[in-house]
Amino acid sequence: MIGLWDTTGNEVVKALAAERRSAGGVASGMALSLIVVVDEKRVREAEAAATIATSQHPCRLLMVVRSDFERPINRLDAEIVVGGRLGPCEAVVMRMYGRLALHAESVVMPLLVPDVPVVTWWHGEPPELIANDFLGVVADRRITDTGQADDRIAALRQRASDYAPGDTDLAWTRITPWRTLLAGAFDTIDAQVTGATIVAPASDPTAALMSGWLTARLGIQPKLEATEDFPRMRSVTLHCSTGDVLSLTREDSMATFSRTGHAVRNLPLVRRPTGEELAEELRRLDADQIYGDALGAYAGVSGLEGRAHKRVHIWKDPVLAPARRLRPSPLPRRPPSRPRLPPARACPRPRPQLPRVSPLMGETSVIVHSDAKVLAQAAAARLVVKLIDAQAARGFASVVLTGGRMAATVYEAVAGMPARDAVDWSRVDLWWGDERFVPSGDPERNEVLAREALLDALPLDPARVHPMPPSDGPDGDDPEAAAARYAQMLAAAAKPGTAQLPHFDVLILGVGEDGHVASIFPEHPSAYETRPVSAVRGSPKPPPVRITLTLPTINTAEEVWLMAAGPEKSSAVGMAMAGGGPVQVPASGVHGVERTLWLLDRAAAAEVAPKLRSLR
Numbered sequence: 001m002i003g004l005w006d007t008t009g010n011e012v013v014k015a016l017a018a019e020r021r022s023a024g025g026v027a028s029g030m031a032l033s034l035i036v037v038v039d040e041k042r043v044r045e046a047e048a049a050a051t052i053a054t055s056q057h058p059c060r061l062l063m064v065v066r067s068d069f070e071r072p073i074n075r076l077d078a079e080i081v082v083g084g085r086l087g088p089c090e091a092v093v094m095r096m097y098g099r100l101a102l103h104a105e106s107v108v109m110p111l112l113v114p115d116v117p118v119v120t121w122w123h124g125e126p127p128e129l130i131a132n133d134f135l136g137v138v139a140d141r142r143i144t145d146t147g148q149a150d151d152r153i154a155a156l157r158q159r160a161s162d163y164a165p166g167d168t169d170l171a172w173t174r175i176t177p178w179r180t181l182l183a184g185a186f187d188t189i190d191a192q193v194t195g196a197t198i199v200a201p202a203s204d205p206t207a208a209l210m211s212g213w214l215t216a217r218l219g220i221q222p223k224l225e226a227t228e229d230f231p232r233m234r235s236v237t238l239h240c241s242t243g244d245v246l247s248l249t250r251e252d253s254m255a256t257f258s259r260t261g262h263a264v265r266n267l268p269l270v271r272r273p274t275g276e277e278l279a280e281e282l283r284r285l286d287a288d289q290i291y292g293d294a295l296g297a298y299a300g301v302s303g304l305e306g307r308a309h310k311r312v313h314i315w316k317d318p319v320l321a322p323a324r325r326l327r328p329s330p331l332p333r334r335p336p337s338r339p340r341l342p343p344a345r346a347c348p349r350p351r352p353q354l355p356r357v358s359p360l361m362g363e364t365s366v367i368v369h370s371d372a373k374v375l376a377q378a379a380a381a382r383l384v385v386k387l388i389d390a391q392a393a394r395g396f397a398s399v400v401l402t403g404g405r406m407a408a409t410v411y412e413a414v415a416g417m418p419a420r421d422a423v424d425w426s427r428v429d430l431w432w433g434d435e436r437f438v439p440s441g442d443p444e445r446n447e448v449l450a451r452e453a454l455l456d457a458l459p460l461d462p463a464r465v466h467p468m469p470p471s472d473g474p475d476g477d478d479p480e481a482a483a484a485r486y487a488q489m490l491a492a493a494a495k496p497g498t499a500q501l502p503h504f505d506v507l508i509l510g511v512g513e514d515g516h517v518a519s520i521f522p523e524h525p526s527a528y529e530t531r532p533v534s535a536v537r538g539s540p541k542p543p544p545v546r547i548t549l550t551l552p553t554i555n556t557a558e559e560v561w562l563m564a565a566g567p568e569k570s571s572a573v574g575m576a577m578a579g580g581g582p583v584q585v586p587a588s589g590v591h592g593v594e595r596t597l598w599l600l601d602r603a604a605a606a607e608v609a610p611k612l613r614s615l616r
Ligand SMILES: O=C(O)[C@H](O)[C@@H](O)[C@H](O)[C@H](O)COP(=O)(O)O
Pocket: 402, 403, 404, 405, 406, 407, 434, 435, 436, 446, 509, 510, 511, 512, 513, 516, 517, 518, 519, 541
C-alpha cells in the first residue's frame, strides 16, 4: 500500500505503475474500471461492498471521495492498494478537496484501464442529472441507488426522467430474488394474471420498481398497499382470471409462497449485502432493458429504450446551488510516520509545478465534419454567428486568433462568406494566441497569415487589432521582453480592477501532430508556464522562437475551439480527448469557461474513443 498526501494526478499514475510492478502482476487481466463515488462518511461501507464485487470481477477500482467544494485550496490525497485489503484488484482511493473535487475526471481519466468498459457507482444520494457528473458521462454503465436518497420515490422518478440505456439502480437489483421466485410461480400456472397487490412502505423504490415490472410484463396496474410495519417490501400477491391467488411473503431470511389449493411452501429469499448486488450489476455490461421498461412503466414515461446511450457533460457548480452548501471540515493531517512515494523520492530533479488550470470548465462538444473543407466552412459560419451574438449581447466582441493551415482555411472561408458583413468589424477586438518571433511583415508570422487571408478585407478598427510584437519591434530580438509587453497589453485591456486579462469570446486553436496548441509544446517549459504570456525557445515546430499565451490564459476564454483535420492529427486528437495530460498533450489541457468545442474532420476524429466521439 502506498499513501500519497497532498499529491498530484501524475504522481498517482506513477505510483500505481510502481506498485503494480512491485506486486508482480497480481492484478492482470482486468475486465473493467469501476469508479466508486462516495462521501467520506460512507467510505468504509463502499469499500466493503467493492471488495465483495471485485473478488468476482477483476477490475481497477477507482474510489473518489469528494468533499469541501467550497474550500479555497485544492488538494488530493491518494492511497494505492494492489492485491491487498480491497480484494484481488488494483485500487486507488482518492480523496479530493476543494474545487479539484469538481474536476475529479482530470485525476481519474488517466487511471482508467485502456479498452475495457467503465462502470460508475454512486454510493449515496444519486446525482440529480448524471450528465452533471463527468464520472457518469464517461461510464458505459452507471449504477445509482435510489434507496439512499432522502426522497426515494422522487429520486426514482428523477431516474426515469434522466434515464439513458446503460443506467441501472440497486433498488432494482434488490428485487432480482423476488423476480426469480415470481417468474418460477408464473411457470406453474396457465391462467392470465389480472391484478396484483404489493405490500410495502410507501417510500420503497424497490416496491415501486416491482410494480413497474409487473405493469411492463403483464400489462396490469398493481395496487400498492402502504405499510409502516415492515421496513422493506413485505409481499406480492397475484390475482388470476381463474380466481386463483398466488402470494409471496417475506419472512426474515426466507419467503412463504402460497397458492390457492396448494400447501404453503418456504423458499429462500435472503437480503444480500450491497457488494453482492454490485457484483450482480457488474456481470452485465450492456443496457438492462427490463429495468428500463420497469422504470418507465412505474414513472409513466415511455420511449426510454430509444434514448441516446451517451450523455453530454453539463457543467453545474454545486457551490452555486444553495441547497448543497457544505461546511468545510478540517483537512486530514498527513500522519508523521507515513512514508512518501518511493518514485518521487528517487527523482533527483525538482519537478516544475503544473500550471493551475482554471477551475471553470464548461461543456465539451465534438463536432465531426466530413472533410477539411466542410469543417472550415462550418467553423467560419460558427465564428461569424458567435461574433454577431457577442455584439448583440455586449456591444463588442473579441476573438483570439492562431496560426497554421487549418486556421488559414477558416480565415479564407470567413472572407468569402457574405454573412461576414453582419458583423460590425469595427467593434471586434483581435488578439493572437501565439506568434512566430520573426521580423514584422515576415510571411512566417501568424499576423501576416491572418491579415492576408482575412483581416485586410475587413473594416477593422486598427486600435482593436493587437498582434504580438515582432523580433524587430520595440524590444528587439528579446522574446521574453516581447512576451512581457504582450502581457501588459492584455492587462491594459482588462476590465479595471477585476482581472489581468480581457474577456475573450472565442479563442481558436489548431492542433499539432504532437498535440501542441498555440506554441505550447509537449514536455516543453511552455507547458508548465503559469505567467499569462510566455516566450518559447527551441520550439520543435519551426521557427524555433515564438511567443504564446499560456494554458491558464487560454482557459479564461468563454469558448475554446480546437480545430484539426487530416489523418496525421488523429493520434494527437485521440490522446487529447482521452485526457492525456496537459504536459504530455497540451491540447488536453485547454478548455473554455463555458464551452470547449472540438471541430474535426472524419480523419482527425478516427482515434477518438467511440464513447467520447458521441459527445455533441
Ligand atoms: O504558429 C503555429 O504554428 C500555430 O499557432 C500552431 O499552434 C498551429 O495552429 C498548429 O501547429 C496546427 O497547424 P496546422 O493547422 O497547420 O496543422
